Amino acid sequence: MNRNRHQETTEITELILDAAAKARAEIGVVSKQAATGKSAKWPIDCTIGPGLEGAIACESKVGYVNGSAGLLSYRGYDIFELCAYSTYEEVSYLLLHGHLPSAEELEAYEQKLVNYRHMNQTLRLLMSFPVEKMNAMAALRMGTIFMRQEFTILDQEEAKPGLDDAISADEDSIAMETKPSGERRAIYEFKQKKQRKKKSKKSNRDDASGLEACYHLIAGVPTITAAITRLRQGMMPYEPLNELSHAGNIFYMMNGRRPTPIEERVLDVALILHADHGMNASTFASMVVASTMSDIYFSVGSGIAALNGPLHGGANERVLHTMREVGSPENAKKWVKESLAKNEKIPGFGHRVYKTYDPRARILGPLAKFHCSGCASDIQNLINTAEKVEDEVISSLAQEKKIFPNVDYYSGVIYTRLGIDPAMFTPLFAVSRVAGWTARVLEYIQKNRIFRPRALYTGTFNREFTPIDKR
Ligand SMILES: CC(C)(COP(=O)(O)OP(=O)(O)OC[C@H]1O[C@@H](n2cnc3c(N)ncnc32)[C@H](O)[C@@H]1OP(=O)(O)O)[C@@H](O)C(=O)NCCC(=O)NCCS
Numbered sequence: 001m002n003r004n005r006h007q008e009t010t011e012i013t014e015l016i017l018d019a020a021a022k023a024r025a026e027i028g029v030v031s032k033q034a035a036t037g038k039s040a041k042w043p044i045d046c047t048i049g050p051g052l053e054g055a056i057a058c059e060s061k062v063g064y065v066n067g068s069a070g071l072l073s074y075r076g077y078d079i080f081e082l083c084a085y086s087t088y089e090e091v092s093y094l095l096l097h098g099h100l101p102s103a104e105e106l107e108a109y110e111q112k113l114v115n116y117r118h119m120n121q122t123l124r125l126l127m128s129f130p131v132e133k134m135n136a137m138a139a140l141r142m143g144t145i146f147m148r149q150e151f152t153i154l155d156q157e158e159a160k161p162g163l164d165d166a167i168s169a170d171e172d173s174i175a176m177e178t179k180p181s182g183e184r185r186a187i188y189e190f191k192q193k194k195q196r197k198k199k200s201k202k203s204n205r206d207d208a209s210g211l212e213a214c215y216h217l218i219a220g221v222p223t224i225t226a227a228i229t230r231l232r233q234g235m236m237p238y239e240p241l242n243e244l245s246h247a248g249n250i251f252y253m254m255n256g257r258r259p260t261p262i263e264e265r266v267l268d269v270a271l272i273l274h275a276d277h278g279m280n281a282s283t284f285a286s287m288v289v290a291s292t293m294s295d296i297y298f299s300v301g302s303g304i305a306a307l308n309g310p311l312h313g314g315a316n317e318r319v320l321h322t323m324r325e326v327g328s329p330e331n332a333k334k335w336v337k338e339s340l341a342k343n344e345k346i347p348g349f350g351h352r353v354y355k356t357y358d359p360r361a362r363i364l365g366p367l368a369k370f371h372c373s374g375c376a377s378d379i380q381n382l383i384n385t386a387e388k389v390e391d392e393v394i395s396s397l398a399q400e401k402k403i404f405p406n407v408d409y410y411s412g413v414i415y416t417r418l419g420i421d422p423a424m425f426t427p428l429f430a431v432s433r434v435a436g437w438t439a440r441v442l443e444y445i446q447k448n449r450i451f452r453p454r455a456l457y458t459g460t461f462n463r464e465f466t467p468i469d470k471r
Pocket of ligand 1: 350
């Protein structure tokens with residue numbers, strides 16, 4: 001692998017460093033990182049809103065988001081630095097292992113990814129279904145289950161983690177009759193990390209909840225995504241190319257040609273930016289599944305399902321349709337005014353956590369502009385329209401409602417410039433986020449406790465049963 005991958009794309013490094021400087025100038029120095037600590041004392045008092053807003057469900061060292069200051073870091077490294085100096089391979093290793101790899105560790109990891117890119121059995125199974133007619137995320141989800149089949153040599157029952165690894169089973173630790181706030185609390189059992197039993201009979205390849213399975217998924221989800229792209233076009237998938245980087249190979253398998261250094265770097269930065277983001281809905285979904293002592297393939301499958309929704313990963317595809325609907329920069333003002341008057345949510349804006357400019361959008365905006373300059377007129381029109389819509393939304397909503405562009409706003413423009421079909425934008429999000437899902441699942445199951453919140457019962461009691469003929 002080329003160890004000096006950024007030497008031909010220094011303009012991109014500079015653009016990221018400029019975005020970082022701009023962010024620092026606007027944010028200032030954040031002296032205290034809110035809501036962090038070495039280890040929590042459970043139970044924790046916190047205000048919880050619908051949708052578990054504000055709830056603290058676990059401890060994690062994987063990543064940190066400060067929504068009011070617009071900060072994002074993975075394992076303590078600032079996102080701007082990672083985008084400027086690192087690669088997706090390094091970042092995914094960092095998320096999983098907690099440290100940046102040494103040269104030897106990186107080489108061994110990259111080799112594993114290269115090996116796992118080849119998934120003939122999975123692709124054969126995938127191609128036995130009418131993938132071209134399926135929702136791309138549904139096909140991707142199905143593909144991860146075929147990957148599980150390919151990965152585990154032993155019987156699936158044996159590949160499951162043992163129940164001894166679980167700290168506690170499914171039970172109502174706070175009974176429904178207990179008031180939402182008051183004296184009684186759950187007895188939390190975050191016991192010292194249990195030593196997981198050595199699975200002497202299983203090889204690495206059979207542990208469907210182990211590190212090796214994570215590598216397999218990080219390497220394999222791109223292969224499935226690229227295969228779906230090709231099958232949707234009525235063509236056969238391309239074989240992965242071993243000499244290409246992770247981003248370079250994804251580009252190749254989706255487009256059928258090797259990327260230029262700029263294209264490879266742009267995709268690499270986009271992958272780094274989407275790799276992890278706190279307890280977002282898809283990460284939480286994968287962790288909930290993992291907490292039942294299911295395995296990482298099922299967890300990733302539920303992450304994919306959650307990511308599919310338009311309020312989450314599905315937003316970037318909608319952004320592109322929106323830009324096409326707006327049509328041109330000249331229409332932006334009128335279009336934004338009309339949609340706000342109809343109380344519509346504009347795709348690619350707003351965030352549950354960020355109440356300021358999303359740091360990922362700070363990079364993706366200039367990156368999109370850089371990559372689209374000098375392009376064909378339709379791409380130019382797309383980026384110009386996006387910029388104008390951004391100006392209009394910010395001037396209408398930033399001050400009053402703290403609405404700014406989010407990660408999805410410019411990613412659709414970038415993917416279009418990279419020749420990617422809008423239907424594949426959300427699968428491409430999954431290609432990157434699989435690193436965050438697996439890292440957080442792996443961390444959580446070390447001190448596992450099954451997720452089991454309560455619902456506040458607002459129904460009635462003591463209703464009399466009416467026979468069907470009297471209803
Ligand atoms: C991401 C999102 C779900 C966050 O939702 P949230 O934190 O629950 O924010 P709310 O829905 O409570 O919105 C707060 C206010 O801002 C407004 N708002 C939020 N996002 C908006 C958007 N994209 N366009 C216009 N107004 C928006 C809401 O209408 C609401 O106004 P109100 O107080 O007058 O009712 C939401 O911003 C959204 O749907 N965005 C578009 C989809 C998207 O880009 N998703 C990708 C997220 S990475």
